[in-house]
Structure formats: C-alpha cells, structure tokens
Amino acid sequence: MENNTKLERGLGQRQMEMIAIGGCIGTGLFMGSGKTISLAGPGIIFIYAATGLILYFVMRAMGELLVHNLNYKSFVDFSEDILGPSAGFFVGWSYWFAWIVAAIAEITAISGYASFWWPDLPHWISALSTVVLLFTLNLLSVRAFGELEFWLSIIKVIAIIGLIALGLWLATTGFISPEGIAARVSNLWSYGGFFPHGVSGLLNGLQTTIFAFAGMEIIGTMMAEAEHPKKMIPEAIRKIPWRIMIFYIGTVTVLMIVTPWDAIPSDKSPFVGMFSLVGMIGAASVVNFVVMSSATSSSNSGIFATSRMLYGLAQQHHAPAIFGKLSTYQTPTVGIYLGSAIILITSLLLATKDSIMEAFDLVGTVAALIFIFIWTMILISYLVYRRRFPEAHAKSEFKMPLGRVMPYVSLAFFGVVLYALTLSEDSLIALYVLPTWFIGLGLVYWLKTRHSDAQKKLLSDYKAKVARQNKAAQEYRNKLRQH
Template sequence: MSAAHEQPDHLRRSLSNRHLQLIAIGGAIGTGLFMGSGKTISLAGPSVLLVYLIIGVMLFFVMRAMGELLLSNLEYKSFIDFTTDLLGPWAGFFCGWTYWFCWIVTAIADVVAIASYAQFWFPGLAPWGPALLWVLTLLVLNLTAVRLFGELEFWFALIKILAIGALIAIGFGMVAFGFTSPLGHRATLANLWSDGGLFPTGVDGFFAGFQLAVFAFVGVELVGTAAAETADPMRNLPKAINSIPVRIILFYVLALVVIMAVTPWRLVHPGRSPFVELFLLAGIPAAASLVNFVVLTSATSSANSGIFSTGRMLYGLAEENHAPRLFARLSQAAVPSKALVFSCLCLLAGATLVYVVPNVVTAFTLVTTLSAVLFIFVWSLILVAYIVYRRKRPQLHAVSTYKMPGGVLMCWVCLAFFAFVLWLLTLQADTRQALLASPVWFALLAIAYARKVRRGAKTPSPVGEEG
C-alpha cells in the first residue's frame, strides 16, 4: 500500500475526556492571571473580583451557544463551519482568518514572554534563542499526533492548577493563623473591604480592570477548535464547557481573594507577579524560580494552543475554499502538517518584529490588546450565528439535549457587554492605539475576500470535490 493511499482524508477523534477537560482549563487560565493580575488589582482594588466574575459569566454563555451549535451537527469541525453555514461564506472567511490571526498575535506575545522568562535563569542568552527553540520543539510535537498535543496540554494545565491550588492553600493558611508581614500587615479577609470598600478606586478604576482582565480569558473557546478531534463529543464537550464557571471561581476568584487578604490591595505592586510576592511572604525562598517555572509553563501552554489552533483554522479554511487547498492536506499522522508549518513561520516572523520595537512593554500591551479586540469579534460572531440558528433551525433547537440557558436574550446581553468593553478600550492611550489598528486587519480581509469572490466568478469553484 503506497504512502499516498494511506494518507488520511479527515481529522481523527483522538482526544479523550481527560484531554478535553484539561485543554478547557488551560484555555481558561491565561498567563494574564499570573503576571497581569497585579496591575489589575492596583487599578480596581477588591472590585477586581467582580471584574473576573462578570467576564467569566459572559464567556460561559458564549461557550454554551458554541456548544449547542457544534452538537446540532456533528459534521461541524469548529466554529468556522457553523458561521459559514448559518451566516454565509463571508462569515466563515472573516471568522476563520481572524481567529487564525488572533492566535498568531497571542502566540507572538507568548514567545516574547517565554524569551524573557528564560533569561531569568540564563541572563546572557540572546532572547531569540529560546524563542526559536520553543517554537520548533512545539511544532515537531504538534506534527507527531493530535494525542501528543492533548498530553502536552494535560500536563501544562496540571502544573498551572497545582500552582494556583498551592497559592490558595498557603494563602488561606496564612489568614487562618493570623500571619503578620514584616511591614506589620496582618493577613485577614477584612483587607477586602476595610480600605475604601469594594470599589476603592471608584467606577473608573472598576472599568479600567476590564481592559486588562479580558486578555486573561482568551483561549477559553479552544474546546471549539478541538471538537472534530474529540472522542464522544456529545458527552465530553458539554462536560468541558459546564465546568467553566467552577474553574473561574476556583482559579481566578479564590486566588485573588487570598492575594488581597494576605497583602492589602494598595500594597500589591502593579509591575510584579502577586504570586511571587505571596510565596516570598510565606517564607519560600525559591518562590521567584518556582513562579517563573509556572509562568514559563503557562506561556508555553498558550503558545502550544496557538500552534494547534492556527493549524486547525487553516485546515478548516482550506476545506471551505477560503485558503489554498494545500493547507487541507493531512499527514499520515492525520494532522494538517503544511498548515502547522506555515503558521509557525508567521509566528516566528511576527516575533522578530516585536524585538525591533524599542519598548517591549509597549509592544506587548499593543499586541495583547489587539488580540483581545479580535477575540471579541470571534466571540460576537459565535453569538450572532446562534441568533440566526434559532431563527433558521428551530427544529434542531427543539430536539437539542444541550440548550443554551437564556437563549437569544442572553446572546444580546453578551453582545452589549462586548460593545461596552470595546468602548472602555478607547479610554486609555495604549489600548486605544490597538483598537484603532484593528480596522486595518478587517480592511485587508475585505480586500482579500472581494478578490476571492471575483476569482470565483471567473473560475468555477470545485464544490463537488471530495476532501
């Protein structure tokens, strides 16, 4: 039997419930929680707890809408398929390419972060060295088999869970035993309301928290890109999505509660990881190295998810004739190898551009804000597709065993919330720059789609071909 004959023509359902659960957890716990929560606390004070809860609740409804849509037709491989089916080819084109770009941008931020975390242990190392090594390693592992990606994410997510679990346990232990810091501050839950109440920085500070916190949640929809490779999706997809609220309460809210209980919110340094600070207060001298390892793992996990997602998005786009057909070819391991290699080349090219920007922190803020804006676009398209699905396919909704709570009304509530977040991004100069840059991407997509439509009008599209 020839190699060509053995080449698979579809993705394999190799991801188990164990893999999907941890992929969903890994997506819900971003690097922003470990590194960005200090700045968010300094802006919003204890009201940051409400910020994370509100964003988490809204994204839970987005995930429920996505879940009902994916399970309404098991031929859907990801949200590209149902946006194309329900909204038209333009929506699949814009959604797929934007999601691909989302993860390229996010992975660029992660690669920059990986390089800086590696320099913690190897200060003399050129930053491009670990960045290149990490991307090539993750590419090789992703080319091997999808099950290996699942295993990698399982262990990456487990490390993050153990780190946050340790932080929560140590923090509550310090509160229970009345720990007093060298500066004379006692660990107590009263720190959450005794200094200015829940909203000590006012409404402005509360709103400012949303700008940073949204980026911490990007990747929560990752379970939707893994749908085509999930064993028993009717059982495993709902389990992964339903556990999102529990994860948000455990990993975000409890972690931030113990941080602000042990260290009064005004003393949380915006430029440092509050995780490191708490472990140092607890008398763990290796805290900086420990948290650096965890954050390095978190960034690697996010970069790994980015490589996986971009490959699957290009594969889906090629299947819909929205991208060159060569990206629809699978390797003998049933992975879209050409799409993965192309995405990694774009990722490395983008990472080199970040290094030529004089101020890396400014570049990082611009990159992460742009990523958040584009993710909001993708999440909004999922909600719009659900609204159209309810109008066009009422019979499928009627027989669905996984209906979205609140239905169409909650879709409109979530869309209004996303519009509110975009308005908030106009209030700060650095986030406003990234918001103003996002229309450039959509203009480029519109030009590319118009050219594609013109070409299609001249040359008959091979719609009848088998994939």
C-alpha cells in the same frame, strides 16, 4: 505527506478536560492580575466574575450549535453554514490571525521570562528553542499536543491550588506580614472600599482582563479530534463556571485577603509576593517557571488552533487546498509550518531588551480585540440559529440557558469592553490597527469572489438553503400555533 482528509480523533476526556482548564488559565492571571488589582482594587473580583459569566454563556451558545450538527468541525463551520460563506471566511481567518498574534505575545513574553535565569542569553535563542519544540510536537500527532497541554495545565493548576491553600492557611492562622498587616477577610474592604476607584477603576481593569480569558473557546476547534464530541464538548463547557470561581476569583480573593490590594505591586507577579511571605526559598524562580509553562501552553494552543483553522478554511475553499492535506500522522502539516514560521519570525523581531514587554502589551491587546469579534460572531450565529432552526433548538440536548436574553446581554457587555479600550492610549493603538486587518480581509474576499464561479455557486447555494430553512421554520411555527 499523504492526501488524508480526516483528522484523527485522538483527544480523550482527560486531555479535553485539561485543555479546557488551560484555556481558562493564562499568563494574564499569573502576571497581569497585579496590574488589574492596582487599577480596580477588590473590584477585580466583580470584573472576573462578570467576564467569566458572559463568556460561559458564549461557550454555551457555541456548545449548543456544535452539538446541533456533529459535522461541524469548529465554530467556523457553523458560522459559514448559518451566516454564509463570507462569515466563514472572516471568522476563520480572523481566528487564525488572533492565535498568531496571541502566540507571538506569549513567545515574546517567554523571551523575557528566560532572562530571569539567564540574563545574558540572547532573547532570540529562547524564542527559537520554544517554537522549534512546539513545532516538532504538533507535527507528531494530536495526541502529542494533547499530552503536552495536559501536563502544562497540571503545572498551572498545582500552582494556583497551592497559592489558594497557602493564603487560606495564612488567613486562618492570623499571619502578620513584616509590615505589621494581618491577613484577614476585612482587608477586602478596609482600604478604600470594595470599589476604591469607582466605575473608572472597573473600566480600566476590564481592559486587562479580556486577554486573560482569551482561549476559552479553543475547545470549539476540537470537534473533529475528540473521541466522543457529543459527550466531551458539553462536559468541558459545563465545568467552566467552577474553574473561573476557583482559578480566577478564588486566587485574587486570597491574594487581597493576605495582602491589601494597594500593597500588591502592579509590575510584578503577585504569586511571588505570596510565596515569599512565608520565606519560601526560590519563590520567584518557582513562579517564573509556572508563568513560562503557562506562556508555553498558550503558544502550543496557538500553533494547534492556527493549523486547524487553515485546514477548515481549505475544506470550505477559503484557503489554498494544500492546507487541507494531512500527514501520515493525520495532522495539517502545512498549516503547522506556516503558523510556526510566522510566529517565530515575528517573535525574533520583537524580542529586544528595550521593547519586549511593550510589544507583549500591544500584540496582546490586538489579539483580545479579535477574540471579542469571534465571540460576537458566535452569539450572532446562535441568534440566527434560534430563528431559523426552532425545531432543532426545541429538541436540543444541550440548550443554552436564558437563550432569549443572554446573547443580547453578552453583546452589550462587549460594547462596554470596547468603550473601556478607548480610555487608554495603549489600547487605542490596537483599535486603530484592527480596522486595517478587516479592510484587508474584505479586499481579499472581494478579489477572491469577483471572478470565482465556485464562490458564486457557494453563495447561490447558501441563499437557496436559507430560503428552504426559513420556509421549514415557518411551517414548524404554524404547526405549533395550531396545537
């Protein structure tokens, strides 16, 4: 291992585009959409649209902040720079933990999906094989990570486009199912209306939606490894609404046009049912392959994101310096080792036949809650940035639309999500677990800073910097008033 200090700018536009798409399409869509449809009915269209819209504005806030200062390597850097050392510590370690938990959920799910083809294969073998493969590819170079994500995302995109095309063809040709139900647009409101379970159905559906969208912000961890970040980050973010409309809203709309929402099973992938309607041989196997590739993609992103978080934390003196060292391939090897080891060990413990899907639901909810915390901190950073850097915001080449209003609307939306999570016993467990993480993290930070001269200097420098920035901001506002 060489003591390199800079990550390789090895991600091209093609890879960034597909990684951004991959971040928008997860296992929650392929497997979880059936459950969400059963809870919300056609109202799932509204839930996906609302969640996607809110997260688009969160990504725009993140994008403006990253482009504002190209020295930022991720949203952890601007959290620390704008909100202070403690914010950088909490955001960085929480994001690391969120991806550890998310990757554990996906690896655990992969163990279950593998049983579809090999029912007698021990779950630990499929979990071990997946982690070893991803671990090896992440060690090689960021280009290897980017290539794997590119092709895994291609698989997901082809599957979704295929489903949408098939559904539209069935609807336009007047297809009638074996149960005698015709595929038609009116199926969206002919079975109890557009919101068959009312507001409670929307709230219950919201619980299962957040995890499906988690990972969208991963493009904000790639600043240091993008070839042309000032161009590539905005390009990737601008296309998020179209991806959500096509891949989420388009998919569930077509599903419910072909098959009434109350006939879609909650415990199976609705993709299987769609392809099976036309007698596609091996429909279940095809969908299982797609879902496994989607889970593998998320796990791959988890190993990538956790190692980059540790690298950034080490650069800011919030993690041991060894995590800031790079290999000859310019990858943060020690972080990859640690993340892979934790993901593997925990996945092996959870990969039992009796508890595998229950474990997936629990850890998935915990991860979703931490992602909400991350998105909230991005918005708070943006609000403080607008107040402290009015001149930089005025000159920004990638302004967040409706920047005065949407941060508050988004924060209110996350409040509604947290309320929705209290309505289910399963998600309540996660809500009880989460404070333990923050209390433990706060204790570590207190012990870390109590006798650390370096940390005391960081805090002192931050306070002095804020005073200078506030003074400059006030001078700029006074200048505007005079003109």
